[in-house]
Amino acid sequence: MSNLVSIPKNGSLAKTKANAIKGFPFVSSFFDDMFLEDFPSLFSSNFNAGVSLPKVNIKETEDSFHVEMAVPGMKKSDFQINLDENVLSVSTELEEENEVNETGFTRREFGYSSFRRTFTLPDTVDDNKILAEYNEGILSIKLPKKEEAKKKPARTIKIS
Template sequence: MSNLVSVPKNGSLTNTNSNSNFPTLSNWLDDIFNRDLPSVFTSNFNTGITLPKVNIKETADAFMVEMAVPGLKKSDFQIDLDNQVLSISTETKEEKEQKGENYTRREFGYSSFKRTFNLPESVNDESINASYLDGILSIVLPKKEEAKQKPVRSIKVL
């Protein structure tokens, strides 16, 4: 006597005795590779610090760059301008050592980042200034006089 197997419209064969609670190897691998990577893989491995977020705002007179980088000192920043490219970077190292009667504990920490921005020709690169307050690095990029927006004026028809 032969057993007939019903074939669904999509053409796949199904086993009615299978336990659907156990994932197949392909489903398990798909699950691993299709989910988001843990934040430990998308951040700095040593410290968990990610690339700092930046806000850029334009006014009539300047561009303003604000970067959230709490926990640093003013002296930790290196800001360079080279060929209309603004580079903001920092590198911090920390070493701790604790000695006990039967042990020595050492911890090393390292974090760094570098962000670069291509500046428009309208920036007056001689007047750029930066400040650091309450974890926010602020950089003001003043515009050249000819690039500043002029106020609206009315023209009379003669």
């Protein structure tokens, strides 16, 4: 199902021959091995503080693709799911503000978090029948395939 999403493991540029210097390892590979090996959680994650990309499972069946995203602690109204051309995007923005006034002091706390995941859909997806539901911390999106894209059962052809 690599046609739905293609993200390098550590967020670096994909390793291609265009990045290579003749006789040397790929530059991306060289720096990954040298510098990131000891600090994977520090340097291979996003640098945006307060942003955490939810884990995603993508599964293909004969009739559809299924995207499951782990996003506990939210409500279904927190999500924005959009389809533009063949790009599906899932995003959310949460702001929280809390103020406590007690004798002699005021404590004010606030927080902000957001994420956005995008997926390029294959042409085989019937974009008029996409369904989404949120249940117990899991956002599930069903991407049905067009009838002509569904796998047809094997059959025998008679010779006349």
